[in-house]
Amino acid sequence: MSATQRIICAFSHSCSLPPISSSTSFFKSPPFLFLPFTRYYRILARSVLIPPSPMPRKQVQSAGGHKELKRIEKPKADRISSTTADATGGASEALTHGLAEMRIAENSGQTSVPAAARQVGGVQPANQSTVHGPKTVWKVESYGTISGNTVDKVEAEVASTKNSIAALSSNNLLENFTVDNSTYSLARIRATFYPKFENEKSDQEIRTRMIEMVSKGLATLEVSLKHSGSLFMYAGHKGGAYAKNSFGNIYTAVGVFVLGRMFREAWGTEASKKQVEFNEFLERNHMCISMELVTAVLGDHGQRPNEDFVVVTAVTELGKGKPKFYSTPEIIAFCRKWCLPTNHVWLFSTRKSVSSFFAAFDALCEEGTATPVCKALDEIADISIPGSKDHARAQGEILEGLVARIVARESSSQMEKVLKEFPPAAADGVGLDFGPNLREICAANRSDEKQQIRALLDSVGSSFCPDHSDWFGPDGADGHSRNADRSVLSKFLQANPADYSTRKLQEIVRLMREKRYPAAFKCYHNFHEVDALACDNLFYRMVIHVHSDSAFRRYQKEMRHKPGLWPLYRGFFVDINLFKANKERSIEISRGSDDVVEDGTGTSGSDLADDDANLMVKLKFLTYKLRTFLIRNGLSILFKEGPGAYKAYYLRQMKNWGTSSGKQRELSKMLDEWAVYIRRKYGNKQLSSSTYLSEAEPFLEQFAKRSPQNQALVGSAGNLVRSEDFLAIVGEGRDEEGDLEVEREIPSPKSSTLATKTVAKQEGLMVFFPGIPGCAKSALCKELLNSPDVFEDDRPVHSLMGDLVKGKYWQKVADERRKKPYSIMLADKNAPNEEVWRQIEDMCNSTRASAVPVVPESEGTDSNPYSLDALAVFMFRVLQRVNHPGSLDKASPNAGYVLLMFYHLYEGKSRREFEGELIERFGSLVKMPLLKSDRNPLPQSVQSILEEGINLYQLHTKRHGRLESTKGSYAKEWTMWEKQLREVLFGNADYLNSIQVPFEVAVKEVSEQLRNIAKGDYTPPDTEKRKFGTITFAALSLPVTEIHGVLKNIASSNPSVEAFLKGKHLENLQKAHVTLAHKRSHGVKAVADYGAFLHENVPLELKALLFSDEMAAFEACPGSLGGEKIVSKNAWPHVTLWTAQGVSAKEANALPELFQQGKASRVDLNPPVTITSTLEFF
DSSP states (O other): OOHHHHHHHHHHSOOOOOOOOOOOOSSOOOTTOOOOSOSOOOOSSOTTSOOBOOOOOOOOOOOOOEETTEEEOOOOSOOOOOOOGGGTTHHHHHHHHHHHHTOOOOSSOEEOOOOOOOOBTTBOOOOOOEEOOSOOOOOOOOOOOBSSOOHHHHHHHHTSOOOOTHHHHTTOHHHHOOOOTTEEEEEEEEEOOOBOOOOOSOHHHHHHHHHHHHHTTSEEEEEEEEOSSEEEEEOHHHHOEEOSSOBSSHHHHHHHHHHHHHHHHHHGGGHHHHHHHHHHHHHHTTEEEEEEEEOSSSOOSSSOOSSOEEEEEEEEEOSSSSOEEOOHHHHHHHHHHHTOOBOOEEEEOSHHHHHHHHHHHHHHTTTOOHHHHHHHHHHHOSEEEOOSSOHHHHTOSOOOEEEEEEEETTHHHHHHHHHHHSOOOOOTTTTOOOSSOHHHHHHHOOSOHHHHHHHHHHHHOTTTOOOOHHHHOTTSSOOSOOBOOTHHHHHHHHSEESSHHHHHHHHHHHHHHHTTOSEEEEEEEOGGGGGGOBTTEEEEEEEEEEOOHHHHHHHHHHHHHOTTOOOOBSSEEEEEEEEEOOHHHHHHHHHHTTOOOOOSSSSOOOSSOHHHHTOEEEEEOHHHHIIIIIIITTHHHHHHHOHHHHHHHHHHHHHHHTOOHHHHHHHHHHHHHHHHHHHHHHTTSOOOGGGTHHHHHHHHHHHHTTOHHHHHHHOOOSOOOOOTTTOOOOOTTOOTTOOSSOOOOOOOOOHHHHSOSSOOTTSEEEEEEOOOTTSOHHHHHHHHHHOGGGGOSSOOEEEEEGGGOOSOHHHHHHHHHHHSTTSEEEEEEEOOSHHHHHHHHHHHHHTTEEEEEEEEOOOOOSSOSSOHHHHHHHHHHHTTOOSOTTSOSTTOTTHHHHHHHHHHTTTTOOHHHHHHHHHHHHSOOEEEOOBOTTOOOOOHHHHHHHHHHHHHHHHHHHHHTTOOTTSSTTHHHHHHHHHHHHHHHHHTHHHHHHTBOOHHHHHHHHHHHHHHHHHTOOOOOOOSOOOOOOOOEEEEEOOHHHHHHHHHHHHHHOHHHHHHHTTSOGGGOOOOEEEEEEHHHHOHHHHHGGGGGTTOEEEEEEEEEEEOSSEEEEEEEEOEETTEEOOOSSSSOEEEEEEOTTOOGGGGGGHHHHHHTTSSEEEEEEEEEEEEEEEEEO
């Protein structure tokens, strides 16, 4: 009997759904909030599963001890293999015992109901808990592996007959699959990574809140290394391997190979058995592990790694219900059970340690590399857990950055317990020959991508990767297409949800489509379910590919208004099963579809609010950004637009990062030299970004050799790994993580965007309007033309009205700019999107001009820079026009639709984002007053008619795109709405007239702002997040006026001091401080330790004045703060007051010794003078 016949036969019987059983999370924590063991744990080794097998692994005990709250766990390089049967099972028992001690009674009162392994529509449903009452259940997690399932069994399973891909297409199964009341869809998340949360607070606000929460004992700060690689997710050989937005390609093949090789290195001769058990474990428990895939064969990042490896960054349960992410202690316990590599993690649980961490980063951010950064954090952190792979040895010294996030306050104690229960195990496979490595395989198979994939998968072996269907189809012939018809998505949304998870996933997709988020929903055939395929039982895999980070921001705002909405995850893969159900089965489905009981966040109990739970900040190092952002990402600009545009690009980047002025000067010199070097070598042929380090690394090495200053600037250079011979072959049009779209190029900032805030008179000026019809731009241009002296210079002013120009308007503007490059151009046309803004940048760059955007002032909404109040006024103005040149007036039958179209061109940007981008691009922004601040709220009738129009517009564009509203299936609805719009707006005419700022007032304010910009008297508003420069030393800053007063008092009573001060011009002293610690002399930790007292007032005693012919200084003694003495690391704390020409300030340290030698004078202050200082970083 064929697979299809078996499925049809199965459907002909009266099948019932299985009872719903428990799939409670055995590790629960929210995205970015890794909670400890505070909930129940699912028993993974149930009676329905095969019992755990013995695990002969002797684990190496940690040599790290405790020092008060500090623990630094020491990794072990060696491992002792155990061959005795009595020792087997020790690791499994230790893990079970350790988790048993940490179990806590479940609050929800859910109980487990056993269920047979039966399928719903061909897909195995995950177990799910139902509520039966208040009974408390104690549950223990088991990490047991499975015995009895050998490699032979897997190979036999794979050898079973599978239907050809023709079964998916030739019979037109999807086309003939109709959706009716008996149609159900069952969706299961197969792989996913954490949601992408965007903090709306500035970096400084996030830091302050983090320190506050830790100080109050509400949370712990967790910091981990950010490895430079690609996201790779693995759900077992049946669940699939995934890159960020794709599967079944070279990226996932490389990931599977590297993960499989790491199993062999860890388990040695047991590797094949453990690979099988691990795959079965993930499949049985519907789990996924996410990793950073670090390799030299998939293109260059910041540094080519010395080794190819993965680091586990997330472990996720994907059972029925919202994905459950493990906390970091749970990840480490899981990984050590399976000998998977973990990341380097630090925990900071006190105010002093967390403040010191941020200070340490600020001290290292511009020069930090892996070794000094890890050393500093080891010294500062309360707990340090070294990673399985040493970053400096495996990847290199160039460190991408750190990720700091808030976790539960119990994390430290839970981490201590995990480290005690699960010590790291050394590798059994050291010294064994596993055959060719990744680079050798890629080098030997360079004919095409498919050849490399096949060679990699064959080398992995059938124990870990027995099924190649995701890459080559079920028959392995690769003579098919994975792509499924687009109607899969519509039928998925139309079908009845078979359970709670499916309904929530449908909700995500519907919302994203309705809001027109920049995302794609790609559907593919699921080759793993070919045997279960039938005409009424179809299987697909969907990839939710988010194209822009703006979608995450907008979705996050929706979640605030809809608490039950599931998050939008990064790396989002869903298995879909469309099937028919008879009446009896439909009843059972409806009974079990709402059994999931979730809290608001899908996380374990926490006292933290959502905003606090998701607090996270990414901290990147300049030595990494130099390579990736300034060199690699600037290649296209350098080769396409020349050195001038490239210089503008890298200067803008450094300005946005807040790079110190000294580093900016050093980097500018180096990057100018790089531009000349690479252009001379390659001419007009652009260097490939995937292998840019082949040229950049030797250049940086030679540059670093010239001086220690240059070496510090580039961080590390000279250990180039040649990759050209083994680079993986990537198909056309994919980025480094396997996305199916061409990577979007970074827009090149032009000179106008980076110019100073002034507009030079020898340059031109363009005024343009990112607005909406009805914003009064034409009327404003007319007023400016009639008053050309508004700019107070002699440049001619002229305007070009868009409604009177035939053909391409912006091309016409460009022509006019070239004819009159030094004039002031008023571009009287709406400029609503980035494409137009780039054209304006190009024009200004080519004609030596600056551009000034003029925007109507408005509060905006969460996703649009213009509020409904502003839109109402714009529409009201348009509908009062008569004989408009562009025919957009009261006589236009679709005027409302046109304004809605313009309004939606800005969709996706908040007001802050909108203004910030304009300022960053053009360096200035003029706001035209529109609405009175003391106005009454928008009438309900006006708000309702606008919202109806917006909803109708979304329906229309979803079906017809940009087809005119007078055409299409909604033509009648549009006609009715346009009529009602006029009635409502004119019915509220008094209100709409009363809320507008008088036009003459708006013209006056705009004129004044433009005049200031033209004269150079303009400072743009600060819309960027606060940036942090590097820290060199910690010091007590003193009030100079008080220092002058003390000197004056001493001189009045001491003739020798008075004589000494004559001619020294100490009245010019501008700053005074007492150095506490300097990172060059005392180390980063010494400076960072003062972070807990930053900006605090500290009493300081001036005890004596010491002076010689070459210098003078006060002897100082810092006081206490909060009962803790502030101690300077300098042997002689002092305030340098004066040095002779050619004498450095640090020479003042020698004054006590000079006094002892009779070469300096000392005047004691009796009693000492006490002044108040402030502790600061410099």
